Amino acid sequence: MKALFVHDHPFYIEDKEVYSGGSFPTSLWENYTTYFDSVNVFARISKNPSTKVVKSSVNDGKVIFDLTENYSSIPKLVFNLNTIKKELHEKINNSNITIVRLPSILGFIAGYICVRNRKPFIVEQVGSSRENYITNGSLKGKLISSFAERLNRYIVRKAQYVYYVTKTKLQNDYPTKGLTTSISNVILRELINKNDLDNSRFQNDTLKIGLIGGFDVSYKGQDILLKAVSSLDHNIKRNIELYFVGIGDYSWLVKLAKTLGLIENIKFIGPKESGKDIFNFLSNLSLYIQPSFTEGMPRGMLEAMSMGCPVLGSTAGGIADIVEDDFLHKPGDFIRISEQIENLYTDRDLLVSEAKRSIVIVEPYLKINLDTKRKEFYTKIIQDLKKDLY
Numbered sequence: 001m002k003a004l005f006v007h008d009h010p011f012y013i014e015d016k017e018v019y020s021g022g023s024f025p026t027s028l029w030e031n032y033t034t035y036f037d038s039v040n041v042f043a044r045i046s047k048n049p050s051t052k053v054v055k056s057s058v059n060d061g062k063v064i065f066d067l068t069e070n071y072s073s074i075p076k077l078v079f080n081l082n083t084i085k086k087e088l089h090e091k092i093n094n095s096n097i098t099i100v101r102l103p104s105i106l107g108f109i110a111g112y113i114c115v116r117n118r119k120p121f122i123v124e125q126v127g128s129s130r131e132n133y134i135t136n137g138s139l140k141g142k143l144i145s146s147f148a149e150r151l152n153r154y155i156v157r158k159a160q161y162v163y164y165v166t167k168t169k170l171q172n173d174y175p176t177k178g179l180t181t182s183i184s185n186v187i188l189r190e191l192i193n194k195n196d197l198d199n200s201r202f203q204n205d206t207l208k209i210g211l212i213g214g215f216d217v218s219y220k221g222q223d224i225l226l227k228a229v230s231s232l233d234h235n236i237k238r239n240i241e242l243y244f245v246g247i248g249d250y251s252w253l254v255k256l257a258k259t260l261g262l263i264e265n266i267k268f269i270g271p272k273e274s275g276k277d278i279f280n281f282l283s284n285l286s287l288y289i290q291p292s293f294t295e296g297m298p299r300g301m302l303e304a305m306s307m308g309c310p311v312l313g314s315t316a317g318g319i320a321d322i323v324e325d326d327f328l329h330k331p332g333d334f335i336r337i338s339e340q341i342e343n344l345y346t347d348r349d350l351l352v353s354e355a356k357r358s359i360v361i362v363e364p365y366l367k368i369n370l371d372t373k374r375k376e377f378y379t380k381i382i383q384d385l386k387k388d389l390y
Contacts, residue, residue, distance in 0.1 A: 001385060003036040004095035006088070008104035010046035011056060011067055018057035018065045021214070021247055023299070025054040027187070032099070033062045035378040041065045042091055042106065044072070050247050066091070068106075077105065085109060092119050096385050102152055103129040111155035120385065122161040125152075125170045126185055127317055131294030135219035161381055165297040166318030181377040184318075186299045188306045188365045192283065194356050197308045201286050202351045208241045209341070210285040210309075212278075212300030213292070215248035221291030221314065221331070222253050228291070228337035230260040236345050237265070245269040245281070245300075282307040286351065287344060292316045293331045305362045310354035312340050322361050327354070 012019045032039045045067035070080035088110050092098050098114055098121040100107040114121040129152040133145035156162055156174040164170045165185045213220030222244060229240050242265050250268055257263045288304035288311045295317030305311055313319040314331045329336040344351045
């Protein structure tokens with residue numbers, strides 16, 4: 001069985017190896033190669049060395065990267081649209097099934113081709129199209145957001161199989177009559193034991209707050225977190241350390257921090273690979289905050305919770321699936337975040353209890369638990385495909 005995977009993700013090539021900015025490590029492809037003989041990845045090629053964070057390529061020949069140079073910008077996409085359509089037509093026809101990760105422009109094109117040609121396909125709905133394009137910081141994104149939302153709904157409605165990364169949010173926004181499952185695209189391989197929590201990270205005068213997110217996009221809310229800390233009482237604010245992890249140019253954030261008088265509070269860590277490096281960092285935080293304007297199921301937040309971090313988050317995407325109402329805020333509401341930080345700063349017992357709660361909440365996201373659900377889903381799909389072949 002041959003599968004085609006389509007998404008907009010930019011991959012970087014060096015010395016015949018393929019790299020990702022962090023979202024597509026080598027281990028991710030096991031989710032597909034366990035069930036399919038080969039996976040052809042159709043995505044964008046990146047010329048930016050900063051996107052070389054984790055290795056994505058697999059040396060067993062099961063994952064083949066076919067990266068297009070025809071979509072390096074929106075104008076180039078429009079100019080090369082017919083070429084991209086032809087490429088995808090051929091690849092879809094040469095595959096037993098197509099997996100489209102949405103929202104993404106290449107995913108929309110592939111999904112539409114599958115619908116029109118009655119080809120079997122799986123939708124991986126990992127976020128909201130409307131949120132994604134409205135909050136991407138560009139006028140073009142805002143202009144296409146309504147069209148993208150309608151097209152996304154149409155493709156999901158027509159899909160035979162849909163894989164949602166949330167428990168309810170995306171299911172309500174993008175309903176389908178096809179076979180569905182709810183499986184996070186974030187895989188946790190281990191959890192810290194409650195008994196191994198170092199409570200000193202919650203009891204120290206200094207509160208270490210972390211956020212993982214690229215600096216080249218505005219929707220991760222780093223500026224919202226800075227504004228929230230700026231609104232704190234001085235006696236609390238001077239004991240806050242902010243740790244920002246991610247790729248990209250963060251000069252805009254430095255400028256804002258200087259304006260708010262917080263430049264001494266912030267530390268820029270740069271990109272970290274998934275695995276031991278990132279988990280060591282997270283296990284020393286007092287609090288993790290995800291003030292995003294758009295999300296699917298946030299990888300950084302789940303990884304933080306697996307290391308016993310208390311969390312605050314916005315109501316975007318699937319965050320409400322894993323965060324209690326008292327610790328949620330509407331996107332952009334830095335005043336509410338400030339109040340929540342103050343509450344946790346003054347009530348350290350609550351901070352500790354939330355740390356323990358985090359570990360319990362993310363247990364269903366362990367690989368062993370997700371693999372069981374994924375096996376049920378893909379086994380049914382393989383059975384259907386074999387019936388069509390014979």
